[in-house]
Amino acid sequence: xxxxxxxxxxxxxxxxxxxxxxxxxxxxxxxxxxxxxxxxxxxxxxxxxxxxxxxxxxxxxxxxxxxxxxxxxxxxxxxxxxxxxxxxxxxxxxxxxxxxxxxxxxxxxxxxxxxxxxxxxxxxxxxxxxxxxxxxxxxxxxxxxxxxxxxxxxxxxxxxx
Amino acid sequence: xxxxxxxxxxxxxxxxxxxxxxxxxxxxxxxxxxxxxxxxxxxxxxxxxxxxxxxxxxxxxxxxxxxxxxxxxxxxxxxxxxxxxxxxxxxxxxxxxxxxxxxxxxxxxx
Numbered sequence: 372x373x374x375x376x377x378x379x380x381x382x383x384x385x386x387x388x389x390x391x392x393x394x395x396x397x398x399x400x401x402x403x404x405x406x407x408x409x410x411x412x413x414x415x416x417x418x419x420x421x422x423x424x425x426x427x428x429x430x431x432x433x434x435x436x437x438x439x440x441x442x443x444x445x446x447x448x449x450x451x452x453x454x455x456x457x458x459x460x461x462x463x464x465x466x467x468x469x470x471x472x473x474x475x476x477x478x479x480x481x482x483x484x485x486x487x488x489x490x491x492x493x494x495x496x497x498x499x500x501x502x503x504x505x506x507x508x509x510x511x512x513x514x515x516x517x518x519x520x521x522x523x524x525x526x527x528x529x530x531x532x
Numbered sequence: 533x534x535x536x537x538x539x540x541x542x543x544x545x546x547x548x549x550x551x552x553x554x555x556x557x558x559x560x561x562x563x564x565x566x567x568x569x570x571x572x573x574x575x576x577x578x579x580x581x582x583x584x585x586x587x588x589x590x591x592x593x594x595x596x597x598x599x600x601x602x603x604x605x606x607x608x609x610x611x612x613x614x615x616x617x618x619x620x621x622x623x624x625x626x627x628x629x630x631x632x633x634x635x636x637x638x639x640x641x642x
Contacts, residue, residue, distance in 0.1 A: 424577030
């Protein structure tokens with residue numbers, strides 16, 4: 372009985388579950404004990420009402436969650452990765468977070484360099500196919516330079532620490 | 533005021549607000565009290581009860597009641613001033629409706 376109830380509780384959105392699942396389970400446990408004492412027929416009726424109520428409740432909670440703006444209702448679990456760990460001073464945590472953001476290369480820069488490297492490789496292949504060795508050497512040099520820039524950009528956070 | 537009741541309250545919501553009117557209660561105590569208040573006619577399932585509690589918390593009609601036994605399983609809730617006002621408005625609406633119904637019925641009999 373409890374196993375079915377716990378399984379059905381998983382149908383609810385995670386934020387709802389984190390807030391109410393423990394309370395709901397405790398209330399259900401007490402109500403189940405009491406209804407069991409009233410007789411088999413009443414207990415079966417109680418169980419059916421509980422399980423159908425739970426399924427309907429989960430559906431309506433999902434509808435409420437999906438149709439409500441999260442900025443209005445705040446219906447999201449907190450991102451634990453963004454939370455300051457216990458014992459770390461506030462100033463230190465936010466200073467480190469700020470520094471990390473400054474050090475990290477902009478994704479646009481990396482992707483632009485990757486695109487440039489791919490283009491140079493393509494042109495170099497064409498030059499080799501045409502037996503234009505001089506141009507192929509020049510393109511090869513440019514490609515090496517770009518790859519080196521890309522490597523430096525990716526290593527940037529580690530180098531500055 | 534955050535939320536003005538322009539529509540009648542649903543029966544579960546009315547009964548929850550009524551049950552919390554005299555003192556804070558947790559989930560199971562609410563279920564029992566609602567059954568007593570309605571003379572055994574209304575038995576809320578936990579799904580219905582907590583769905584309604586979630587909406588009432590969001591609308592600030594009720595709030596968690598801080599207590600010494602702060603286990604998550606026995607979180608009690610209490611009415612906020614906004615919730616009490618909504619309950620009073622609903623009861624006024626029902627009284628007015630009952631009065632009007634009484635007048636109509638007496639007029640029919642006369």
